[in-house]
Each structure stands twice: as structure tokens, then as C-alpha cells.
Amino acid sequence: MSRNYPFETGVYRPPSEGGSASLLVRFTRNCPWNHCTFCTMYKGKKFNLRPLEEIKADINAMADLVADLQAESKALGHGGQVTRDAILALLGKAPGLNHHPGADMLIQWMAVGGKTAFIQDGNSMIMPPQDLIAALTHLKETFPSIERITTYARARTLAQRSLGDLKVIRAAGLDRLHLGLETGDDALLKQIKKGVTAQGHIEGGKKAMEAGFQVSEYWMPGLGGKEMTDQHAENTARVLSEVNPHYIRSRPFRPAHGTPMSDQVKQGRITLLDPREQLLELRRMIRALDVTSKVCFDHMGNYWRTASGDLVFHHEYEGYQFPDEKQMVLDRIELGLAFKQEPVRFLHM
Numbered sequence: 001m002s003r004n005y006p007f008e009t010g011v012y013r014p015p016s017e018g019g020s021a022s023l024l025v026r027f028t029r030n031c032p033w034n035h036c037t038f039c040t041m042y043k044g045k046k047f048n049l050r051p052l053e054e055i056k057a058d059i060n061a062m063a064d065l066v067a068d069l070q071a072e073s074k075a076l077g078h079g080g081q082v083t084r085d086a087i088l089a090l091l092g093k094a095p096g097l098n099h100h101p102g103a104d105m106l107i108q109w110m111a112v113g114g115k116t117a118f119i120q121d122g123n124s125m126i127m128p129p130q131d132l133i134a135a136l137t138h139l140k141e142t143f144p145s146i147e148r149i150t151t152y153a154r155a156r157t158l159a160q161r162s163l164g165d166l167k168v169i170r171a172a173g174l175d176r177l178h179l180g181l182e183t184g185d186d187a188l189l190k191q192i193k194k195g196v197t198a199q200g201h202i203e204g205g206k207k208a209m210e211a212g213f214q215v216s217e218y219w220m221p222g223l224g225g226k227e228m229t230d231q232h233a234e235n236t237a238r239v240l241s242e243v244n245p246h247y248i249r250s251r252p253f254r255p256a257h258g259t260p261m262s263d264q265v266k267q268g269r270i271t272l273l274d275p276r277e278q279l280l281e282l283r284r285m286i287r288a289l290d291v292t293s294k295v296c297f298d299h300m301g302n303y304w305r306t307a308s309g310d311l312v313f314h315h316e317y318e319g320y321q322f323p324d325e326k327q328m329v330l331d332r333i334e335l336g337l338a339f340k341q342e343p344v345r346f347l348h349m
């Protein structure tokens, strides 16, 4: 055996996909928009649609690695299970795996049962629908253990797709879409160069819901600074209430070094919220939110604490079920407001 298992693995996936140790399968490279002024993810990298045959070849190379590891395990009497000895035996025959950027990810995915997959990179829905459907079909046929497939998508692309195409993509096995809403405020969307309006977010999100996807929307508390905090909170709640997605995930804004937004903060054009003001913005947004979604704070940026030292919000991926737990979230915010929060340090700005 002298295989080198040629498949690509991108860098980014949502935290919830790391928690479920998802298989990362790269259908496109980087982001076709790439203008958002807070984002560092794919900056300086060119977007590529990967040819269908190349994507299929990646999936086949992953399948080869899975089959070879299972064969080593069986030869050792381990019944095909992922064991340390089986991995060492495979590494002895394919030492290139020590430096393979995706091998750890694939073996970890096998070890936890191979149930979930995440399609990379930034907006898979930009693919020609027939290619996306064929790639999803090949993935599911190759790995029948997969029960859930998710990906990043832009609301604007979803709004441009026909409902019929979205339904066929959904039927081909794509279950969940992770959408970067960031804000529902038109002035702030323009300022951050999101390339979509509040109405576009509503149309894209609702269309995805109608097509049967699970929809996970990410918003950024603090994104508008002190200057736009009220309109950011109110309009984000308005848009999310209209879409009523399955998940709403909070990703508090922190300016990243080298981004236009970091420069705007340094120039005094955006005044960052202090921890108390962040909680006040969250309270305003949550109060106005009229949804049956799961509202999640599954990221370390949701750092606020209460006087007893525990986090204001737990970081579980399934979050708080609204409306049943809305009052609990509001009560937790009051506990956070009653405690003097440590100021946030922006080490990398």
C-alpha cells in the first residue's frame, strides 16, 4: 500500500460541526463574496468552484482511507474499529498521512460513528444546482452512515435560487444551512458591506425554511457599536422574527486585526460597546424576538458572568428553546447586568 489519499480540507466550519466531529468535504474554495468588512476568513484567497469530478475524486480518496484503516483494524482482530494500533499500522504503510491536512479529521469522524458532514467553503449554494445535487448524492452513496449534512450559505444566493431547485437540493441530502445574518439593520448591513438587505435576508431565510432546510442564523451583538446599538437590536429581532429559523446563534463582534472594521474602530468611527452595554443590547434584541427558535450562545465570545462566577448563558449547541425559555434568558441577562463585568481586551486589534 502506498496511497497518499489526495483530498482537500478547508480551514473553517461552525463550532457545532466540530462538536459533532463532522466530516469536512470541500465542494468550493473560499468565499465568492469576500467583501464583509469584519471578516478575515478567506481574505486574499480567490474563490473557485471545484469541478464535480474533482469533488467526487476527493470523496473517493476519503473512502480509500476509511477502507484501508478498517482493513488494518480487521487484520489486527479489532473488527474494523478505529484503534490506536490500527492507526499506527496504517501510518507504517502510508507515512505521508502524518502530514496530511485532513487525515486527523477523517479518522476522528470515523471514530465517532461517521454520522455528520459539513460541506466547505463559504457559500456552497453558489454551485450549479445539478453539480451540488450530484456531489451530495455521491457523498451519501459513498458514506451511507451519514445522517446529517450541513453547509454555509448566503441569504442572497438562496433568494436567487428557485424554490424548486432548493427542494431538490434538500431532497439530495443537504439538511441544514448556516447563514450569516450579522444584523437585520439596513444601514449597518450597508456599512459592513454584507451585500444583502434586510429584505434579502428575510427572503433567503424564508425560502430556505419553505424548502425544508433546518436554518441556523448567526448574528453579531455589538456590531454597530454605540452609534447603532438600538437599531441593530430592534431590526435584527424584526428580521429573525420574520424568518423564525430553527437556530439563532450569537457571535459577539470583536474587531479582527487587519480588517476595515478594526481600522474604523481605531479611527473612532465605531465606538465599541462595553460589557454592560453589550448585555443591554442583547436584552433589547431578546425582548423584541418573537420566535419558536433555539437561541444559542455556543461560542466563547459570549463570555459574560454572574456574581456567582458562572456564565450568563450556557454554551450548548442546542441553546434555549424559545418562547418557553425566553424569560429564563432575560432573567440571566439581569443577573449579568447586576454584576460588574470585566472589560474585554481586544488583543489582536
Ligand code: SF4
Pocket (backbone or CB within 6 Å): 031, 032, 033, 034, 035, 036, 039, 040, 041, 042, 122, 154, 180
Ligand atoms: S459572506 Fe461570509 S465568508 Fe464571505 S466575506 Fe462575508 S462573512 Fe466572510
